[in-house]
Amino acid sequence: MDDKALKARVEAELEWEPSVDAADIGITVEDGIVGLNGHVPNYAQKVAAEAAVKRVKGVRGFVEHLQVQPTPSAHSDDAVASRLASILDWTVEVPADQVKVKVENGFVTLLGKVDWQFQRAAAEHAVRPQQGVRGVLNEIQVKPHAQASDIKQRIQAALERRADIEANQIVVTVVGDTVRLDGKVRAWFERDVIEHAAWAAPGVAKVDDHIAICL
Structure with a gap:
């Protein structure tokens, strides 16, 4: 997909996302890398805009420079x-x-x-x-309270239950309370699903996500 078509998809996704006011968001695309510039009224919209970009098929990565400019408030x-x-x-x-x-x-x-x-x-x-x-x-x-072997088994079992994830393409390494993820997926949302499965295991304090997106 060329950058022009990808930009149109990102613009459409941001306009479609009801929790984001995209009026002051600028979008650039270069070699599949999406850049977001401008400002939003609160932090929740900043996070929602990032999530919307990651959902778009064809996005290889993104650089986000959105500023939060809240409405004037007298609150200290x-x-x-x-x-x-x-x-x-x-x-x-x-x-x-x-x-x-x-x-x-x-x-x-x-x-x-x-x-x-x-x-x-x-x-x-x-x-x-x-x-x-x-x-x-x-x-x-x-707080860590699980063995590394137990964490790894729980993550692998969670991935195998997902029909949209090829679990055998993902390598899970656990050292103490830290999980490292390696492998390849076809879309960004699959990467998020895998990372969520890793975080859901008891005792996990850190996740190093090295999964690559291969379009």
Whole structure:
């Protein structure tokens, strides 16, 4: 697929995505690599725009330079932090008193330790769309509590259950609480599915994704 056709597909996908206001997003494409420039009103739209690009068939990679320019707000960092702390308290997937919030100039840092990756992801998902949030740095740690062999078996079993993934093309290496993924897939969404399976295994604190996309 040539770059002009790919750009048209990316533009169409961003326009179709209801959670993204693409009016101020510029798109460039060079040799299958998509560049996003411009600004969006909140961090959640920035993440949604990235996800939309990754869904498009033919995208070999992307470079994202979107800036978050929230609407003017009188809320201080202290007020934002207080509101986010309350939201996390009400998020059932996040264990009570395990996650702390730091806010500086609208940029949020999440701190603490949890037992599962889905709890780490739930905390980030809860704070992303909130007013005044310009970015999120997730430094929540996952407590290791599983053997490397068990992690590897769980990941491979999850991949084999997926009809759209050729599990025998993926190599899973586990050292301690770190998973390394190698191999080849046909589309970016398959890479995301595999990485999600790796994160879903108990005790995984880090995933090094080296899977290549072969169109």
